[in-house]
Amino acid sequence: MTTATLLAYVVAGVALVSAAGVVLSARTIYSALCLVGNMVSLAVLFLLLNAQFVAAVQVIIYAGAVMVLFVFIIALLDPGHDPDYEGPRRDPRLWVGIVAVGYITAQVFALAVNGTTYSKTDHVLQGQRLAQAAQPSDLHSFAFDPASVNAAGNVQVLGRELFTTFLLPFEITSLLLFVAAIGAVYLTRRLPHAPGPPVERTAPVAALPEESAPDAGRETVAVG
Amino acid sequence: MIDIQVFPLLLGLSAAMFTIGSVGVLVRRNPLVVLMSIELMLNAVNLAFVDYGRFLNSEDGQVFALVVIVVAAAEAVVGLALVSQVYRAGRELDIDDLSEMRE
């Protein structure tokens, strides 16, 4: 067992524990922190799997941007009363959940080990065998041999894939992000007749002065 | 270099994370935790993609993982916008109480 494999086992353990923490934590902020831990350990696993770019994106986008957004919303909303506050520990559903997780994981692990996808005898994956049997042109994407990937670099190879084979999905993804951005702006706009938040919960916010109104006024004059 | 024995291990981890996430979606009532559980499920899928990609000598898994990350980001943004709007409308943050979309 190499050092990398050992590290993979340890980090996988951390990922599993933190994943459980996301669901089991009583406080929302603990869930978020557990999720950050989970994502960072996944990033380590990605590094071990030779997916350097995905690892970087995982840290930057997920742990960096998305989770900061989560923590920000948690801090902003500060749900004083959590509907789950009494804790899921007494919940009988918890045991159902644990059984389900254990069962499904065991099944997948068994399938993976026992040859559906992975052959223990000659240590190859079924997919590789398929790829070798088929014409290389049919399975173009299996043509990446590790040597060339290592020579060109992970980012370059990924970039070429994204901009050639997967150009259309890539463009559609950008459209999705665009729509999501518009959607977020649309959803969070202030409706003219929407009832404001209840006074007792947002008293400190309401006491703040109007959003820099004089500033806005000056700008209008300057532009005109 | 990583051993091929890690492949089933990580696939199992992925399955476990996915199941834990789905349990979270089903059990928890706080919409923020539900969103985080969905992120967990998406992460599990990413892990499976990258895992397969690594052991099949293919970059496609990583490409899919990138796309999934983008989808997750979009989902988080819209989901959080909805949560904040629900909160602003003066509602309790309890997902079981939110069923007006039916009407």
Next chain:
Amino acid sequence: MSTTLAGTLAVLLFAFPLAGALGNALLGPRLGRRFCNIVGPGVVLAGFVCAVVALVALLGAHEDARSTTVTLWSWLDLGLHGLKVNVDITIDPLSVLMCLVITGVGFLIHWYSVGYMGHDESPWRFFSYMNLFIFSMLLLVLAADLVILIVGWAMVALSSYLLIGYYYDRPSAVQAARKAFITQVVGDVALYLAAFMIVTNLRVPSLQLPTIFAYARDSFPQGGALITGICVLLAIGAFAKSAQFPLHTWLPDAMEGPTPVSALIHAATMVTAGVYLIARFHTLFDLAPIAQGVVACVGMGTAVMAGVIALSQIDIKRVIAYSTMSQIGLMIFAVGIGAYSAGMFHFATHAVFKALLFMAAGNVIHALHDEQDIRLMGGLGLTMRATERCFLSGSLALAGIPIFAGFFSKEELLGLGWLHGPWAPTLYAVGVGVNILTGLYTFRLFFTVFRGEPVTARTYAAHEAPPSMLMPVVILAIGSLVAGIALLLGIPGVVGRFFLADFLDPVFTADGGRLLSEPATSTAFLTVLVGTAGSLIGSGLALQWWYQRKPDAQVIAAKVPRVLTQLSLHKFYFDEIYDALLVRPPRRLARALRTVVEPEYADGWVEGVGRAAASLSETFRMLQTGRLRDYATGMLVAAGAFVVVLAVFVR
């Protein structure tokens, strides 16, 4: 010239106007008018200094080593067919001449704008657009890569659009801006098509212009159909930018913009970009004689048509606009027959005296409080002596009276036309006709505006323009007096004879191009004599009809066939024809679709689909509990079922 120096100069030439555009846009509103008045012209002056440095460096270099192409950075590397797009710039006599005119005349116009736009509410917007225009124009002329050239080409159209529509609260200005932009886009599309044809047919490794030219010379046969097509498309692009027939209708309307804009964009620089384009692509045009013929004929035709129209217009700026169109027609004619240096020479002198005429007209308009109708002017020579003198200097240059700038450039151009090009003698004769027309409309304008009896009381109240508006005009007036002499005959000790031609010709011969043979001295003398006689006849007739009024112009107009006067008055009915051909049919079609096709045929389907969906969803509504948990369970169960199916059936 070293690559380092060329690269530095190009970066500086780009950086100054761009910094000005951004600075005026971002800081202008905070720092106020004074800031804009300094930064706006200042950055252009800095650009002019860079252009002068480039000129000095070029003159210091050997004649054959004056063209430097520098790759600033690699922009796109498509990798697939090895196609590369670099930000390449070229410093050679042609681009430096353009830069000198753009920044030099541009600076004077910016300076003038300080006074002219003195009461404007948002000088930062104005100067920001103007600097953006200078930047785009420099990008266009310095580009050594087809894509970068197209970027500059499109950006000048954008800044022209912004500036024509500067008074955006005036519907006519907005309309004119839109018209200009759309017409330009027609030309842009032709240019893009030409670029696509070049790329697909030549299989060039990069879009660098020297590479394209080298490949074109090797692979296109002389006069082949393909190269002719490419050149005609390029020429259409040039026609749209330079307001040549049949894409000329936008230029008179563009006079809705502020007068400095008309001087800068619609007289001195942007409209001559078409001339520059053809001169820059001379290698391709030399391969396509038919396309050259088309260019020459269109240029001369536009020159005549615009001259005829200019005779009857009553808006001071429109008269000058039509004269611009006519003069650019001559330049286009010159580059069409292969007289590239002569075309660029006329471009340089024209930039000087036409900017002068516009700015002097701007002074008049300013003094009369935005009056542009020349029938309400007259006698302004009494109150605005300096402006009158300057305008006269510009008019003499425009009409081609000897020793003024226009004389040298126009006669050189026509003299070469006598020997070369399609139907050379015919086109030369037409050119002499254009000379007569030029003299007529130029002095009609001058005498109507500055001589005769004042028509309104406002004339007496008119004041001479303030120094900031007068100084640039005076400088240009001196320029229009000496530019021709200096550039053609030379000034002993400073510039030699035929300076400009000697300076530019290496550009056009470097890649195997041939220069036009000079006419023999006697022939040259004769052509100049006839051409000058044309100019003098035109000017003399104008003097008689509009100044001495014996016989009066009205009498003459009555004798001219009615068809001709009507054509002139209605600008050859181009607006009406385009409206009937291009605007009304689609509008009618749209109306027919809306009133007939949509309610009768489309709505039934669309509403049927809607109704079906509604009734279906009524049924499915029972499944909806509105609880997230139920939906999630459903999804997970379905996913699980899918996995089971896969596990059982796919082995």
